[in-house]
Amino acid sequence: MIPKERPFVAPDKYHELEGVQKMLAACIQCGTCSGSCPNAFAMDVTPRTLWRMVLRGEKEAIFETRTFILCSSCYSCTLRCPRGLPLTDAMSALKQMAFREGRAPYKASTRFYKSFLDSVRRHGRVREGEMMTLYFLSMKNPLLPLQFAPLGIQLMLKGKVGAPFPTRGKRPLESLFNKVMQLENNP
Amino acid sequence: MKYFYYPGCSLEGTAREYSLATTALLAALGGEIEELPDWNCCGATAAESCSRLLSLALPARNLAIAEKAAPGQDILVPCSACYLNMRRAWDKVRHDPATRRQINQTLEEEGLAVSGSTQVRHLLDVLCLDFGADAVVTRLQRSLAGLVVAPYYGCQCLRPYPVFDDPEAPSCMEPLIQATGAKVHPWSMSAMCCGASHMTTKKEVGLALVGEILDDAKGADVIVTVCPMCQMNLEAHQKKISRQRGKDLSISILYLPQLLGMALGLPEKDLGLDLNLGIAPGFMEKLRSPLITQQANKADAA
Numbered sequence: 001m002i003p004k005e006r007p008f009v010a011p012d013k014y015h016e017l018e019g020v021q022k023m024l025a026a027c028i029q030c031g032t033c034s035g036s037c038p039n040a041f042a043m044d045v046t047p048r049t050l051w052r053m054v055l056r057g058e059k060e061a062i063f064e065t066r067t068f069i070l071c072s073s074c075y076s077c078t079l080r081c082p083r084g085l086p087l088t089d090a091m092s093a094l095k096q097m098a099f100r101e102g103r104a105p106y107k108a109s110t111r112f113y114k115s116f117l118d119s120v121r122r123h124g125r126v127r128e129g130e131m132m133t134l135y136f137l138s139m140k141n142p143l144l145p146l147q148f149a150p151l152g153i154q155l156m157l158k159g160k161v162g163a164p165f166p167t168r169g170k171r172p173l174e175s176l177f178n179k180v181m182q183l184e185n186n187p
Numbered sequence: 188m189k190y191f192y193y194p195g196c197s198l199e200g201t202a203r204e205y206s207l208a209t210t211a212l213l214a215a216l217g218g219e220i221e222e223l224p225d226w227n228c229c230g231a232t233a234a235e236s237c238s239r240l241l242s243l244a245l246p247a248r249n250l251a252i253a254e255k256a257a258p259g260q261d262i263l264v265p266c267s268a269c270y271l272n273m274r275r276a277w278d279k280v281r282h283d284p285a286t287r288r289q290i291n292q293t294l295e296e297e298g299l300a301v302s303g304s305t306q307v308r309h310l311l312d313v314l315c316l317d318f319g320a321d322a323v324v325t326r327l328q329r330s331l332a333g334l335v336v337a338p339y340y341g342c343q344c345l346r347p348y349p350v351f352d353d354p355e356a357p358s359c360m361e362p363l364i365q366a367t368g369a370k371v372h373p374w375s376m377s378a379m380c381c382g383a384s385h386m387t388t389k390k391e392v393g394l395a396l397v398g399e400i401l402d403d404a405k406g407a408d409v410i411v412t413v414c415p416m417c418q419m420n421l422e423a424h425q426k427k428i429s430r431q432r433g434k435d436l437s438i439s440i441l442y443l444p445q446l447l448g449m450a451l452g453l454p455e456k457d458l459g460l461d462l463n464l465g466i467a468p469g470f471m472e473k474l475r476s477p478l479i480t481q482q483a484n485k486a487d488a489a
Contacts, residue, residue: 038380042392070392073232074380075346079354088347095236108388109236116233120245124227126196135387147390151423158462160201173227175296176248180241183289 017062017097020054023090026083027051033077033087039070047077047087054090068094069106111138121177122169128155129164188317190263190308191253192220193273195415196228197266202415204459208444209265209310211457215326215448216318220263223253229272232384243286244293246276250307251299258304265310265444267343267414268383273307274348309344311359311413311443312351320362328452328478332368336446337407339400340378341417354378360411360443367450372407376400381420397421398428401436408470409439411446418442422465440465452478 034046045053045065053062062068071091078088098106099113115134119126132152136145145152155161198206213220226249234242250273253262264270279286280303291300338360345354352359357378361371379400386393397420404410412418422440429436441463448458455461460471 038396039382039385039392041395042389070385070389072342072380072383072385072396073235074342074383076342076380078347079349092235092242093239096239099237112384112388113233113236116231117237117241120228120230120233124225125199126228126231128196128200148387154423154464155201158464160203160462162200172225173245173248176244176293177241179293179296180238180244183292184238184240 017054017057017059020090020093021057023086023093024051024054027055027085028083030082032080032082036076036080037071038074038076039072043067043070047091051087051090054094062094063098063101063103064105066105067091069098069109071095108139111135114138119166121173122167122171124169124172127162127167129161130166133164134166188217189219189221190261190313191223191257191305193223193226193249193262193264193269195264195266195269196231197415201419202266202442204445204462205265205415205418205442207457207459207462208442208448211453212444212448212451215451215453216322218313218318223249223262224256225252229266229269231268231272235272240289240293242272243276243279244290246272247280247290247301248294248297248299249273250277250280250303250305251294251301253305254301255299261306261308261313263308263310263313265413266416267309267341268416270307270309271343271348274350276301277303277305277307278348309351309413311340311344314363314443314447315359316351320366323363323366323447323450326451327367328480329450329476330368330479331446331450331474331476333476334367334369334409334473335372335407336364336369337372337374337404337410338364338377338443339410339412339417339421341412341414342378342380342383344413345378360413363443363447364411367447369446372404374403374407376403381417383416383420386420386424393420394424394428394431397424398432398436401425401428401438402432404438405436407438408467408473409441409446411441411443413443419464422463425465437467438465439463439467439470449474452480 031048034040034048037047040046043066045067050067068091073088075088081087099110112135115131118134119131194206230242230245234245280301340357345352345357364371382393382396425437445458
């Protein structure tokens with residue numbers, strides 16, 4: 001069950017390592033998170049070790065791991081943590097820091113997320129074909145689209161994705177996006 | 188029962204059949220839905236990975252629209268990722284005043300505001316709790332006896348908000364499946380992660396996760412899902428995974444409302460069954476058992 005009392009992190013601390021340290025302050029290093037994580041097999045550092053690195057403030061080392069970027073937000077650790085810590089939120093906060101600081105090792109994920117949000121910002125809703133084209137363009141790897149071609153063709157034949165060309169939209173969410181950026185940069 | 192319907196972006200594109208089947212099934216069960224006007228993307232996992240406030244403001248805008256249009260009318264959401272994002276925004280709006288103020292500042296210019304008075308409900312929640320297995324039994328037009336169905340819940344419809352079932356060992360789909368006459372496949376992967384967007388950015392990890400799920404489904408005729416992301420991951424990479432693992436892991440994957448719709452005798456076209464990517468050979472013949480009324484007519488004639 002979701003614990004009622006959760007560590008409180010002020011909105012302006014959310015993007016600092018300090019904010020993540022607050023979320024994890026009560027960690028007892030039991031390892032339930034690592035044992036529950038479906039992606040742990042592919043991680044170089046387990047979640048439990050990552051939390052220790054966060055609490056020790058080893059920022060550069062944290063952003064050399066694959067750990068948080070391999071979190072698929074399944075929330076198993078969050079649900080099982082005996083201390084009731086918001087572990088998936090902590091992973092997200094690290095992803096957000098990597099995104100904001102433009103850290104190179106995570107460019108596949110951050111460019112994918114950015115392509116997705118670009119499409120949302122243009123139209124209010126994501127257009128899946130357009131999003132993938134924006135992603136391929138941002139990755140600047142001419143071979144990448146070939147990996148997705150078989151699925152893309154299947155989806156087009158079924159009439160499930162529209163034209164893969166980016167189009168100019170009405171930008172219905174412009175005021176929302178602008179205000180978010182303003183508040184996050186000057187809280 | 189009347190709901191706002193929030194289809195979400197996938198259900199307008201790669202998951203069109205989920206939307207078709209959901210609306211057809213709800214109509215057959217007597218539920219009334221009205222598409223949420225001017226809805227926008229929930230942000231999926233992309234917003235959450237880039238900006239906390241954006242990941243709350245995008246879904247909150249939809250809550251604000253619903254609160255304004257018809258106070259107190261639940262929002263029905265078929266996609267688990269959309270559901271989680273809307274539920275989280277609702278949770279923050281209700282329990283975190285500082286964040287609520289920030290969210291409302293992002294909505295102000297459009298003349299919107301959110302208070303958290305509208306409930307967000309997953310399709311599975313509505314099917315299980317508002318309609319239930321009896322609603323299927325009383326409308327049954329076709330017995331699916333002979334089919335073995337593996338219910339797949341995935342992650343985000345029950346985690347981290349376990350609102351309508353046990354998130355460790357969910358079982359709420361079972362009475363619905365049994366109501367059709369089908370058997371439930373006993374397995375341990377029903378709530379394991381499909382890897383979500385790993386399939387695009389870290390493919391080898393996604394393929395490994397889905398491989399384990401498909402492997403454990405051996406013995407079932409079909410896996411049913413309640414999320415467009417799970418559905419796509421389970422259905423679209425079976426050939427590659429079978430090659431990698433050196434065994435045939437192909438299996439049909441349907442959305443739950445497609446399976447229930449067949450049991451209620453709804454036309455295949457209305458359920459979008461021509462749009463699925465993963466239908467194993469011979470499965471459709473099994474699914475198309477004669478309607479009960481036809482059988483009864485035959486018996487009468489004899």
